[in-house]
Amino acid sequence: MVRAPCCEKMGLKKGPWTAEEDQVLVAYIQQHGHENWRALPKRAGLLRCGKSCRLRWTNYLRPDIKRGNFTKEEEEAIIKLHEMLGNRWSAIAARLPGRTDNEIKNVWHTHLKKRVKPNQTVQESKRRSRSDVEATRSGAKAIDFQALQAATRPKLESPTPLPVSLEQSYSEISSSVTISSNNKRGETNSAGIKEEVVVSSAHQFSDIDQNFWLDDSFASFCSSSNKDDDGIDFWLQVFMEAGHLEELPEI
DNA sequence: AAGGCAGCCAACCGCCACCAC
DNA sequence: AGTGGTGGCGGTTGGCTGCCT
Structure with missing residues (x-):
């Protein structure tokens, strides 16, 4: 089975996230959680694919992430x-x-x-x-x-x-x-x-x-x-x- | 000052495993 | 048992930045 690329749909944004997008994503997850990543961007009003949202959240926006240099x-x-x-x-x-x-x-x-x-x-x-x-x-x-x-x-x-x-x-x-x-x-x-x-x-x-x-x-x-x-x-x-x-x- | 280069890092891509039907 | 949807993982890429010449 060959699966279509995640962001195949036209109009979905790629590349670096803006502060506004971050805000929207964080606000949505804080309010509703992230049960379904694929549906999340639509519901949150983001022009991103679910995969991108998940990555952004897990790698950058999660509140428990420690920023800064490694000790x-x-x-x-x-x-x-x-x-x-x-x-x-x-x-x-x-x-x-x-x-x-x-x-x-x-x-x-x-x-x-x-x-x-x-x-x-x-x-x-x-x-x-x-x-x-x-x-x-x-x-x-x-x-x-x-x-x-x-x-x-x-x-x-x-x-x-x-x-x-x-x-x-x-x-x-x-x-x-x-x-x-x-x-x-x-x-x-x-x-x-x-x-x-x-x-x-x-x-x-x-x-x-x-x-x-x-x-x-x-x-x-x-x-x-x-x-x-x-x-x-x-x-x-x-x-x-x-x-x-x-x-x-x-x- | 500017062009080239290397390093860094956020983000993407493709694959795989799991799960529901 | 087979199929499609989804999440997660590791590899890779590409743009930005700082350093060097």
Whole structure:
């Protein structure tokens, strides 16, 4: 099936948003919310496509967005998260309160990419990212941090606020790692983050030393380990290296 | 002063997964 | 089970800005 381009309709505006458009969009969403992005511009009286409105809102107008330069801590966090997750910008953004995936992607491409070691290239990240997808699609066992987090985090009725500190972010990742075996997409966790997998045979690594993620241990481990191993063995080695996994979990 | 160039970043595009019917 | 609509994601683009020559 070939879908028509989003803004195919004549008369729809493209390009930079004006202050007036921003105002209209914000006012409408504050009043009515954004249940249906496609219908929103019509109802709000904007000559934009829904996709454009959604992007503008999520990347720029949302009230919880943190503007301004990235701190050293945030940059370090992005580098480390990128090592772990690859080019999964939305997953990385979910770990950085107030930052959007687009922003993080931009920062990565303009600043951080140059900083990482030569052997930690974009291509490699791509490769890791792809292999994750392929593994998931083929039903193979793969680690998915979002899912892992969801599988072990206590379910709450109200949305969970984003982590308040980077340390907490790492803590949440490392404390919720499990090995996935039955993949099921489409679940939404308590923080409103879409889950890719729900783990049936959860094996928790809740006691991993937080310093493992924060200091150079993880980075040096990554550089010393076999880069071609994108799968479960890689992550098992990671947790064994962290010193908190006595034996291989049953998968 | 002006032209060229590189960097930055907002926005767009195409694809994919999910969901309702 | 198949189809169409929708939202979300990652890659890419293009315009703006500042620096350099």
